[in-house]
Structure formats: C-alpha cells, structure tokens
Amino acid sequence: MLYRRNRILRVSPAIRAMVAETSLSANDFIVPLFIVEGSGITEEIATMPDYYRHSIDHTVKEVKELWKIGVKSVLLFIKCKDELKDNKGTEAVNPDGLMQRSIKAIKDACPEMVIMTDVALDPFSSYGHDGIVENGKIINDATVEVLARMSVSHAEAGADIIAPSDMMDGRIAAIRSALEENNFHNTGIMSYSAKYASCFYGPFRDALDSAPGFGDKKTYQMDPANRIEAIKETLMDVEEGADIVMVKPALAYLDIIREVKNAVEVPVSAYNISGEYSMIKAAAKMGYIKEEQAILETLLSMKRAGADLIATYFAKDAIKLLS
Numbered sequence: 001m002l003y004r005r006n007r008i009l010r011v012s013p014a015i016r017a018m019v020a021e022t023s024l025s026a027n028d029f030i031v032p033l034f035i036v037e038g039s040g041i042t043e044e045i046a047t048m049p050d051y052y053r054h055s056i057d058h059t060v061k062e063v064k065e066l067w068k069i070g071v072k073s074v075l076l077f078i079k080c081k082d083e084l085k086d087n088k089g090t091e092a093v094n095p096d097g098l099m100q101r102s103i104k105a106i107k108d109a110c111p112e113m114v115i116m117t118d119v120a121l122d123p124f125s126s127y128g129h130d131g132i133v134e135n136g137k138i139i140n141d142a143t144v145e146v147l148a149r150m151s152v153s154h155a156e157a158g159a160d161i162i163a164p165s166d167m168m169d170g171r172i173a174a175i176r177s178a179l180e181e182n183n184f185h186n187t188g189i190m191s192y193s194a195k196y197a198s199c200f201y202g203p204f205r206d207a208l209d210s211a212p213g214f215g216d217k218k219t220y221q222m223d224p225a226n227r228i229e230a231i232k233e234t235l236m237d238v239e240e241g242a243d244i245v246m247v248k249p250a251l252a253y254l255d256i257i258r259e260v261k262n263a264v265e266v267p268v269s270a271y272n273i274s275g276e277y278s279m280i281k282a283a284a285k286m287g288y289i290k291e292e293q294a295i296l297e298t299l300l301s302m303k304r305a306g307a308d309l310i311a312t313y314f315a316k317d318a319i320k321l322l323s
C-alpha cells in the first residue's frame, strides 16, 4: 500500500511557514503617493477610501514614516492645477513644477528612499491623454520628445528611477539616451511595459482628475485580449534599456506577470492598481469579504505569479499585517 500524505506539510502553522514557497516583505512594495499644491493638506480620495492626496509637507512626513516601517521606494504622482494644463506638457517639464519640488523635498528629508516618478502627460494634459493630441489622435514621436525632457527634469530634481506609464513607442530608448546625454548615468528606468487599457484605472483618474476628455486610451494601451504582445512590448523595453519592467493591472493579468517573468532577466514589477484597491475596500465595507485576508491573499498571488516588486496602495496595511 502506497501512502501519499500531502496534508503532513499543512499540519501546523510552523510547518506551513517552513514550506511556504512565497513570502511578502516591506522590500517588495513600491508606495504610490498623490501630491497636491498647498500646505497642511491631507484629503481623502473619494473613490479610494482611506487613501489620500497630500501637500508636499505632509508627503515628506509620510515618506519618513514609510522609511521607518521598511518601505524602500515611493512612486510619485502629482495633481496638476487645471489652469496649468495644456497640449504640450509645458508644466511637466517645469523645473519648478509640483513634481520637481516634491522630488527635491523628499530627497532632502529622506535621501535613502528610492524615488520613482511617473512619466506621462495625462495629469498635465488639457485632453487628459498621455500624449500630445493632434486632430483627435495621440501623436507618438512629439510626445516621446517631451517625455524625454520630462525624465531629465525629474533626474535633475533628484529622482532615482523614471517610470514611464504612457505606452508610446520608442520612449525607453529616447529616455535612456536623454539621461545619458545629461550625465545621469545612475538614473534608472522602470518601464510600464505591458500596460493594458483597463477599466480598473477609474479611481486613480478621479484622484488626479486625469480622465481622458475624449475617447479612450486604446490606441496606446494594450488590448486585454493579448498575451504574446505583452512579451513583445516587454522584450523591446528591455532591449531599449529598461532596468525594471512592469505589468499593469495586476489581478486580471496574473498570467501575463508569469509569462513576462519567464521571458526576461530583469526584475518584474506588478501594479496593484486603484480599481483593485477600491474593490477590496468596497467589498469589505459591505461585509462580503475580510479586508485583511483579501489584502494579503491578493498581494501573495502577484508575488507567486512572478512579481519581484509590487506597487500597491495596501503597502502600509500589508506591512502592519506581516509584522
């Protein structure tokens, strides 16, 4: 008689911990931060309960706290004033813009924290699109030029890693060469390589008031039907100089995370995006699921799928739960 007792390895918490294949730690998390003009401001985002937009002074406090609990990296987004938006990304490259001032303030206060910055035009665009619009179309090459200048201005302010989220063609190569030309040899690039046209970005667009004014983003973000295309996009970004690649969203694309992980030799990150956050918050509030367990289970699923890093609004909760 042959006995196969798989349950032996599940008998107690101790043995389960010993044989766990995947684990989460503070080192895994990238914390997205939303920054607004002004001072003394902490305002809750209507569609993201318990998540906030902060003015620079409060952001600095938050970053210091994050560093204390073990977070190594933050990803900055700014909410641009309406009157500064145009169709050229003027404010995006302003050396004295909110993003550039935020980077400096955080670097001064917490120099060891790895600062990643979002590079795309949507928060600065009067059309709410990631690129420059001409005759109703998002034009690629002129956009890439601005993105490269924007990246250099972030590097000048002190950003450690540039994170282009726009999905224009050729932007990684353009950003890498612009950084090199300006002597930023140690500034990295985390490319949103496989970024899908997803409905789950909704709450984020509310947070930054950056929803597209016309149409959708399907001519630059990927079709959720596609898998092989994600590999193509990612391999091209690595070839062009991406140091870290990203799959976004995470939950509905766990298969893509795994395929990308198997295809590349650079760290892979996953973005546990706003809609994924808000769904858990809403379901927990209704009493349909337990929030704490849902947070750890979904983050673990991303790690198991192959994510080396996870950008997540749940980082603080997760770290608390893990300790």
Ligand code: PBG
Pocket: 118, 119, 120, 121, 122, 130, 165, 166, 200, 201, 202, 203, 204, 205, 217, 272, 273, 274, 275
């Ligand atoms: C914009 C950008 C988006 C997100 C990150 N950068 C939204 C979009 O592409 O419309 C989404 C993040 C989230 O939903 O949490 N380039």
